[in-house]
Amino acid sequence: MDLFGQGTDTSPGTRSAVLFDFGGVLTTSVLAAFEQLGADLGCDPRLPLRLLARDSASGALLVAHEEGRIGELEFERGFAERLRAHGVAIDPAEPGVVRRIQSAMEPDRAVIDLVARVRQAGYRVGLLSNSLGDDCYAGFDLPGMFDAVTISGEVGVRKPSRRAYEIACERLGVRPRDAVMVDDLEQNITAAERAGLAGIVHTDAEATAAALKSVLRPSAQTP
Known part of the structure; x- marks a missing residue:
């Protein structure tokens, strides 16, 4: 046995x-959590993941964060800028994207x-x-x-x-x-x-x- x-x-x-x-x-x-983030932001649910996979600036932010070279706040600020550059309105008063993702997991x-x-x-x-x-x-x-x-x-x-x-x-x-x-x-x-x-x-x-x-x-x- x-x-x-x-x-x-x-x-x-x-x-x-x-x-x-x-x-x-x-x-x-995690993938579903990222899609939930996109839906909550009122954009294409697949946009956050697509940016991390295909947008060089977004991808560089993720790598730097995962390797410990930048913290959560710096990653969030940079990624929020990339989302805004693609037409997504993010209210600075709302919880950061990382906490939103974590709350969906x-x-x-x-x-x-x-x-x-x-x-x-x-x-x-x-x-x-x-x-x-x-x-x-x-x-x-x-x-x-x-x-x-x-x-x-x-x-x-x-x-x-x-x-x-x-x-x-x-x-x-x-x-x-x-x-x-x-x-x-x-x-x-x-x-x-x-x-x-x-x-x-x-x-x-x-x-x-x-x-x-x-x-x-x-x-x-x-x-």
Whole structure:
């Protein structure tokens, strides 16, 4: 009997550790939160994400913030300017865009339970997250949940940089070839696989648990 209650597997996996993303994995969808921001601002719901992906100034602000070179307030001011440049009226008296995004994201209890189950079964678990906001992890006991925590704004490098995955594995005490990355963004999984990790594009807890069955080696806790 393995970690998730499945019977014998004729071709068990070889990985012994799992790195989880935060936003969109431990929480509800980040992409949906950005679309909610666009809707609340009265513009195309896809505009905020489109700017971050295609507008060089907006993208540079996000990278600088996620790498810890600018804080939440500076990012918000700069991004608000880019939104205004594209016809979006933002009232300075209203909450900043980061807090609006965070308020639209809720903990995903099923994934939080999955993290605990993986750890209890004897696998090492870590967090590798691109930070957004100065206090985006409030309400989560990350040191209590994980064996190692790697946050982009603290280490100065972000996914999909190869170095981000290397640092996370180093902190977890495993080699990239021994680890699995769970992330909701396909580009981050592609980068993880290039760095030697196995990758799982997260959609929901059940699907991720099923995918982990095929890549994790037999549990150290198996009777």
